[in-house]
Amino acid sequence: MTRVRIDLFSSLDGYTAAPDPMADNPMGEDWGPLTAAYAATRTFRQKVFGDTSGAGTTGVDESYAAAFFTGVGAEIMGAAMFGLHANPDDPDWKGWWGDEPPFGCPVYVLTHSAPRPSIAMVNGTTFHFRSGAIEEVLAEATAAAGGLDVRVGGGVRTAQEFLRAGLVDDLHVGIAPIVLARGNRVWDDLRGLEHTHRVTTEVAESGTIHVTFTREEQR
Template sequence: MTRTRIHNLSISLDGFATGEGQASDAPMGHAGQRLHEWMIATRFGAPIVGRTGGTVGVDDAFAQQHEPGIGAEIMGAGKFGPPSWQDDADWTGWWGPNPPFHTPTVVLTHRPRPSIEMEGGTTFHFLDAAPAEALDAARGLADGRDVRIGGGPTVVRDFLAAGLVDHMHVVQVPIVLGRGVRVWDGLEALEEDYEIEVVSAPSGVTHLTFDRKTS
């Protein structure tokens, strides 16, 4: 059975997964890269910023789980582009001609457009759909492999609220953002549905894994 997974979801101590004020020159708003410095420092994350090398400890071990077994991704409009990207017919995402997903990717938007085939195996499919319908579409594209919910936080929250997430990896970063978009709002008692493990890393972040209970 295809699983639905979330990986490397970085949140602040006060629960924000992105900052306020997202713009074309600020994909994460006022948070900048602070939520993801732990990952950029790893061997997995270094290529994201054009570096080689990187750490190979606990953080890298968790970060590396992002890709194996993934056949499709689902993301929200806010992850694909800045506010009003739908008005730009030439916008193809933040990532240039070869996005890092290398799978079919469903972009949830109230203003769908024709699919865009990119280099490296990524094809963006634009869909106006509720979580369950979007997941059905992604599973149809995943060729029997798992589906990753890539964010942003609103999409993650919607899929959690709908009971559609089987595995989730959250990274709590020791910063306070104070404003932005929170993950946990409206998800009271979520922990009752999951087995949760916690690992503290020397970098100062805390890795939490949530696996849906089977009974």
């Protein structure tokens, strides 16, 4: 059965980096410290950085990183995460993920802007632009996932929209042991999530705290 998954990065004080597509460093200076332990894993080095040497950490962080890349058949993301706002008037703009986006599956981009044609990229990634209700988009993504999972990839506001609507089966938050005091708040308005989902907590060798919320019942 398809499950709906979200992975988020947070600081101890509940912030994730606030991306700014217009800036020179669109993910912001806080993204590096937030994701440093993940970037050091063998899986991320291979999948994201193309490092085929096998180098990278192999502990608890790696187990979450490996799971991150396994079993996703479709992805949903907000318009900002695609980069739609960076070139709103260019119908040929393919987002800021480059010529080889790392998804390898259909990606549904939520947008309220005018309809845009889908964009087929390499390696199985196709961007679709949808303006319907999130439940409708999720139904389409679920059908496209062919029994694999649907990931709600972000940003954090899109993730919260799905969480608050009760649409998420598996939430994983990787909490870096740092205090940011600024950014986008990860946890807003999720009071009592531990009552609808089973919670686990675990600390990696890096000091990163991994929290998971798992809904036992299938949707």
